Amino acid sequence: MDDGCKRSWELLSQSLPSETGTDIANGLSNDTQNAEKNAIYVNGLLDNLTQVLDKWIINGARTTQTSVYNLVRQIEREAQDPELVKKAKRMVKRAGLPLEDTSQRKKYELGATDAAKRRNVAEERQRWEAATASTNAVGDNVARSALSRRAGRNGKPDLFLQNTDRRLDPQSVAEDKAEMEKFAGEDNDNSQPSGTRVSSAGLGLVGTDEDSAALTRISELVARAGAGDAFTGDRLGIGGLDEVLSQVKRRVFTPLAAPPKLLKELGIHPVRGLLLYGRPGCGKTLIARQIGQLFSPARPITVVAGPEVMDKFVGSSEKNLREIFNNPPDIYDTFRLGEPDGGDSIAANALHVIILDEFDAIARARGGRGGSQGDAGVARDSLVNQFLACLDGVDPPIVPTLCIGLTNKRSLIDPALLRPGRFEVQIEVPLPRSNEQRISILKVHTKSMHAAGRLLVSDPPPNTAAARYLERNGGEDVLSYESFLSDIAEYTNGMSGASLAGVARAAASHALERVVGEYSTAVIDNDRPPDSMLDCVVTRDDFDEAIKDVYESGGDRDWEPSEDEAEDAGQKEKSDK
Incomplete structure (x- = not known):
């Protein structure tokens, strides 16, 4: 208390009985202590509010905004000093937030509207049920909504659902879902981005007429992209891997190019995953990039390195993975121009190809039995679980998706990902095993050199640097192009x-x-x-030196001291002793 308060208290205590004055003194002292404690507590809340407001200014997240309002309401409840409440509101106002939470709830969430609106929604639902009712085998009207059918027995839901689920047709459920989304407005928080919709192609089915036409057109585009010699090494610029390309064409490309009606009659659907594995430098990444463009002629492919998905914050890695699956790149503009629906049906059914380089970084086998792994292992296991849900979960991807995984070690991949139905196509990309394969690879990398006349062979194109070299110096010991490649391959x-x-x-x-x-x-x-700058040619001696360079640089030994350096080091060690 200040001096004035102390003097007033002394005068008041003198005019009261001694016992009463003592009780009042103790009461005032306790109130002062409580006020001080409350001020300390509320100031701590203000410090927390400052940190949360700084975080909101940076990320603008809805969850952070909710934390701000929760802290303000807590300060309003706890603070005894109204000035502290005013201070909290000033801080919120300076951060650019309204003083009240004005966020909109979901449009059809229970309790978010008044009774009249809820009644109108219920009546609209009943009219929709009556309009879309179907007839079962007995002749009774059966509501097409699965939820209404389950609640149709004495007004109580059937918790076992055996008879009900047995009668559900996946195609009808997909159509009902699309119709209900259109009825609900598609403007709530869970709706898809504008211009996209869930396609029945994700279920391996042929849905509406628009989907059927779009799937047929997309299969024709894929078939046209892979027609003729499109899958040959010469066309793709891939040498020595014709057997691998043949397997990819048969097991992955052919179902994509087949008519959807034929696939439905056969009871199959295109594969969801392709795993290319093998030693480094064998061409896995090159194959994935080239064939990905053949698989997806209407939509750009997505290329992601496995470590890029990993994040240090809890849940961020899973979010990054979901973003890859849930946000496919838009189709090319040429497939939207002139379409009646602006290309939405093609966008909903065009294949999304995801290439995951260094796949083992995000798909390692799960472990941790008995709590034997650390936090990093738990986080990686959670990422594998999220990947399984995105690839083959209860809800299909929003568009048909093909994942191409690239790894050096297949043994590191979780077995759940390698089962049929997920990454069921697993192809090894081996080292070139024969001279023919090495010749094919060398031809890819020397094709431009030979066509420009920069490779010294006996059959160069006329009027080139190599042809002029042969005219000046002769070519008795010079090999032809094919013989030259065969010799280098050995x-x-x-x-x-x-x-x-x-x-x-x-x-x-x-x-x-x-x-x-x-x-x-x-x-x-x-x-x-x-003039020799213009007459630059690559000779056989240059290739011999190059082979030595590659062999020396490709070793796995560390630096070792020479004999003289080892002897000097030994003498120094003896002198030190």
Whole structure:
């Protein structure tokens, strides 16, 4: 208390009996202590409010906004000093939030509207039920809504649902769902983004007439994209993997290109997952990129590296994975122009191809029996569970989806992902095992070099650098292009496709080093730049040096000291002792 209060208390205590004055003094002292404690507590709440407001300014999340309003209401209830309440409201106002939570609830959520509106919604529902009722085998009218059928027995739901679920037709359920979404308005929080809708193709069915026409057109586009020699190595720029491409075409491409009606009659649907595995540098990523464009001619493919999905915050990794599945890229504009529905039916049924590089980063086998794993293992297990739900969960993806996983070690992948129905197509991408395969790979990487006349062979294109070299120097020991590739393939046994590509690049760098050195010398001597810059050709000697370079750089040994360095180190160690 200040001096004035103390003096007033002294005068008051002198005019009262001693016992009464003591009781009042104790009461005032307790009130003061309680007020001080309350102020400390409320100031702590204000500090929490400051942190939550800072977080809301950064992310603008709805959950953070709710936390702000909860803290304000708590301060209003707990604070004894009204100035602290005013301070909290000023902080909220400065952050740009309204003082009251004005967020809209779901349009048809129970309790969110008044009784009249709820009654109108119920009457609309009853009229819809009567209009869409069907007749069963006995001749009785049966409501098409599964929920209404379950509640039709004495007004009580059937908790076992055996008879009811046995009569459900998945195609009718899909149509009912689309009709109910249209009836409900599609403007609540759970609705799909504008321009997209759930397609019956995700169920492996042929749904409405629009979906049937769109699926037929999409299958024709896929068939046209893979027609002829589209799946050959020469066309795709992939050498030595014709057997792998043949398996991919038969098991993945063919069902996508088949008419939907035929698939329905056969009782099958296209595969959901393709796993390419093998040693590094064998061409898995190249195959996935090239065939992904054949599988999805109407929609861009999505390429994601497995580690990019991982996040340090709890639940963020699962959210990143859901975003990949739930937000496919839009179809190309050419498939929207001139369409009666603006291309929505094609967008809802066009295949979404997801390429997951380093797949084992997000799909490792789950463990942790008896709590033996740490938090990181639990988080990775949760991500695998989310992936299973997105790929093959109760609700299908919003558009047909094909996942292509790429990994060096198939043994690391969770077995639940490798079962049939998920990643049921698993193809090994091996090292080139024969000279023919290595020749095919070398041809891919030297094709441009030979066509431009920069490769020294006996059959170069006329009027090129290689042809002029042969005219000046002769070509007695020069091999033809096919013989040249065959000879190089014999010396590169055991190399991967990436190593063979490295041989071609290293050979070109040796040829460039030779001509650039001559050019630099001429520039320093102020001479006219030599014509050899235009006559640059890659010779057999350049390829021999390149093979040595690749073999040396591809070793797995660490640095080792030479004999002299080891001897000097031993003498130094003896002198130190």
